[in-house]
Amino acid sequence: MGEVIFWVIWALVAVSAMIVAFSKNLVYSVFSLLATFVGVAGIYIFLNADFLAVTQIVIYVGGILVLLVFGIMLTNRIVVARITQSSLQRTTGLVVVGAIFLVLVLTMLEQPWPLAESAAEFDSTVDKIGRLLFGDYLILFEVASVLLLGALIGAATLARKES
Amino acid sequence: MNALSSYLILSALLFSLGLYTVITRKNAVAILMGIELILNAANVNFIAFSKFVTHDVEGHLMAVFIIMLAAAEAAVALAIILNLYNDHGNINVDEANALKR
Structure with a gap:
């Protein structure tokens, strides 16, 4: 059961972070950033970081996200319902970032981490x-x-x- | 795949998506969102390592300080973005290339 919940939260973080990165609509981006932050707080709970999970909710969701929404609302004409955004060099960026991601994952999987006998509880x-x-x-x-x-x-x- | 790698892969994914957001977006607020994703990726790594490798809470402390820095950075960045908007009428970073009006 805990395993299933972990992977659901994992997928929530991954998908919502993708929406942040790829969505054309800035408002969709900022609201899926909310899902990312809450999902990361869930990940912290799975890592026994209770204080960090609460801090994440209070500061990121309650503070930084509200600031970002204010930033969007103050720097766009509100009468325009769709707040779109354009991007530069999508293909180049995708190739470079994809390569960086592959290198990171391969390094992390290859590296013999000095794992402790059991995970700390x-x-x-x-x-x-x-x-x-x-x-x-x-x-x-x-x-x-x-x-x-x-x-x-x-x-x-x-x-x-x-x- | 051990338990640590699932966290490491998630944080690599968050970092890559954040980096993609930072290098492709024109909108300054969107770039700020990318930076927050990158900082979250770092935090996940710190806490995962403190659970699986070092067995103490010093990694948690680093994460606390990173969150604090992110809050300070977001506030100052938003103030700069508001000034940029007042000067240019938009917040596209590729058009913000003048030091002086």
Whole structure:
């Protein structure tokens, strides 16, 4: 049962990512990006990453996706119902990216990964992540907060109308 | 095929589709969507390796920081895109080739 659900989520992520990449309509792209993000959150749950799954939903779906939708709506005339988009060099891009994909997959399958005896089964990762964040990674955590503040101020300054 | 490879193939697929989006799309918001796909691919890899290879949560921490960077990057990129739209009337990146109006 779990196996079936895993492959359904796997297929959901793959297909919706393809719609993001290939759809002519920008609105279809952004809505299938929603399916990709939710599907990746499901993949995180299969990897015992409960904290990451919730973070993915809250930040990606609740934050970044809303920003992207705002970006689309603010930069197109809304009266035009179909927001189409054009692409450059489709064939070349497809060939190059297909080659990169093949090389990646072959390398990943050939590589003898130093797999552990059994897959780790974390009860809950929240405790461990919290201890690491305020222990070994404290400086990185503080730098991240300063970076977020900088991004906030930068975005607000950039987006403001010149008076 | 072991359990790790299914995750690795998924992340390779996400990365390739994201790269395709970045190099073929003209619309700046669509390019941003491609970047998010690539970052998600990296996250899947980090977490898969932390489950199957290293057995600790340091990979999860990297993923947390990547998500944080993605949020900051999306906000700043959207502000730049809005400025581009105000200047050019569209957000096609192949037409944005002037540093100054």
